[in-house]
Amino acid sequence: MQRWRHAGDRKNFGDWLVLTIDIQMDEAGLQAACEQLIAATSDMEKFLDLGNGKQSSDYKIIFRHGDTIVHERAFFHEGVKFAALRSLISQYVSNVNHESNTWQDEYHPRGSYAIAELVLADQNYIPQFAQLLFNWDMGHETYHYRLIDKLFEKYGYTEQTLFLLAARVCADGQHSGENVLRALYRHGFKRQIVLEDFVSVALAILPDPESAWQLREFARIYAGEDKAQYAQVTEIFLNALRKDKKFAAVLDEVQDSFAEDYDEHQLMEVAGFLADETLGDWNEGLDEALVESTDLSKLLPLEAT
Known part of the structure; x- marks a missing residue:
């Protein structure tokens, strides 16, 4: 697991935090990655520290399976298939949402990819998602309306x-x-x-x-x-x-x-x-940022975790 600072090139956005995790796609490998996520986000102030005296306002997680980049949503989609991993994914969502009105990127409140796959796999996590509606900025919805309707x-x-x-x-x-x-x-x-x-x-x-x-x-x-x-x-x-x-x-x-x-x-x-x-x-909305790519040449290494 490695933290990086990505040099900002988006209007009105500075540098942002990128976390890379090498994974295996079996249950044990996915569990190990979830545990690393929980450890990395247990202290969000430290997690978002860019090492230049600034805090990142948003972040991106890149999972790497060999030479293949696995998008966050695909990772959590696989993870929730294993019932034993769902509580770990839930803990990650709680870690990144300890503050109000927090965004992971322009389109998604923190933990969106994880909680979306979690509630689609197991309705027992719907109350956690429902409580997040009070935490997130619901005056600027993206995918929320459609996901809620899908759950109904x-x-x-x-x-x-x-x-x-x-x-x-x-x-x-x-x-x-x-x-x-x-x-x-x-x-x-x-x-x-x-x-x-x-x-x-x-x-x-x-x-x-x-x-x-x-x-x-x-x-x-x-x-x-x-x-x-x-x-x-x-x-x-x-x-x-x-x-x-x-x-x-x-x-x-x-x-x-x-x-x-x-x-x-x-x-x-x-x-x-x-x-x-x-x-x-x-x-629509939940997949909106999937087309974005991270320019790996602009990643500046922070300390390995």
Whole structure:
């Protein structure tokens, strides 16, 4: 394993950190590489130290199998096939996300390649992914919307995807509404979801009481153009808020927010949105940086690890 400083040649980006790891593609070799990753990222300040008095803002990992370069996503795709390695990959994701709003490159929050393959292989890691939505900059989504939709499609309505749906609502983001709409109407969640369960999970993971108004968007999408149903959903949500003392200070404000939406705004036209939407390939965004290559001639060696 070797750390390198790559001389920056991208506009608005300085030098960045490159980690190279020589691997074997069997289970033992992949496990050894995962353990090296965990060791390297256990201290992120040290990991991102470029040796010139500066910290790298992003990083790239290059896995080498002999003369073949193995992309991160391909490495983790192989790694998650072995159940014993999944907890190691999960630990790596935790290591690189100990701070908020961190990016690995222009397109991907840290650990994106790893967590994407992990949740596609095992839905028990969906809660970890869901919690990352509160950590990442969801105002600048790339692949997130499509991956979340793929998870709803793949696993259907489960305890884990209910948690993801609640996190998607509470963490907001550019495409939160679209994800909720597709979960409810494309993937059948509306026929199965118990609203009391949903609001219980949502209130437990809200980052702060002031964010409770975000439940309004879910209510609008759930009810569609049915105002009577909107009123029913509103009452279920407000009853849950009334029972939890931590929301006492914001209850009137949230209640007014729901009432304003009911009285003054047209509720979402679900059928029209579904007719007009185009989702595209779910891999779009996640694979966007695969076309980038690292100029190995610009790698300046740091200390071997």
